[in-house]
Amino acid sequence: MTKKKLLTKADFPVSQVRRFLEPGPVVLLSSRWRGKNNIMTLGWHTVIEFTPSLVGCVIARTNHSFEMIRRSGECVINLPTRPLTDEVVRIGNSSGAEIDKFAAFGFTAVDAERVEAPLIGECHASFECRVHDRSLVGKYDFFILEVVKAHAAESPRHPKTIHYTGDGVFLESGKAFSRRSLFRSALL
Template structure:
């Protein structure tokens, strides 16, 4: 396979960590939703997830002050809504009302779940040492809510330039894994 030079500023097209999520937050009576693609799993037990949230985003201070959020997993059915949420600011509009999304009460945090999403993960801040330097929050997932089907929903993966890739077909290699490595 022959390769060619590629702009380093665009490597995200190949290295985006996972599906686009909608992060909901709540602080002092104000709630918001933001579209986010910069996240990564950091640990399995406890379940730790890192989120890079721009300080310029309205959700940044809500999350920083409340020290919690809900990571909601939309499917491709919400593609246009995901983009529109990312193009608006919660400082000017209630995104739940504007986009017809249903807030649901969480079990362990004050941020709402989004009913229309396939999964919702209630999170509390675990570590904030990298927030001032990199806007990087480390959350512990305290409670997970997942629809029973489909088991592998179609999710969105952003590649830049306004283009999304949809999660592809499932390829199982379970038989090749050692039991402790699953």
């Protein structure tokens, strides 16, 4: 298991979580229900709105987390970085019905401010969410979450994230570059 560091985080504006989520990284969803914590790996998500800060996620019902999030109406979206890849994969290949994933994978459950679900202390950022719209849960396992509180490490500004392609293969995020000068100011 990777030697992992608990990261200090600062408040981050909920309307700006797109900085971390829009590039499409794999994330870890943490949840809590009836005194038990769980974590799942998630790759199917999209930003939906800035204000309120909405994120849509497919949380497949085959996951133990599905019922925990459906019943509690809450979860936390956590942003893991490249050094946590093995944990991310192992979390996605085990079930919270059988193991305590925080203990099994050496993660720290940190109290959230606005929800009962815990933050994952070793992730670069954590976004506390409440389920905002369940209308497509029945048909597509698609939850629309509202980010009600966001926390992020202050540096680096663009941490190295991992992006899944299927078949066990990931892409690292690469270098950041700006095209600011080509944007109309209203679209920045």
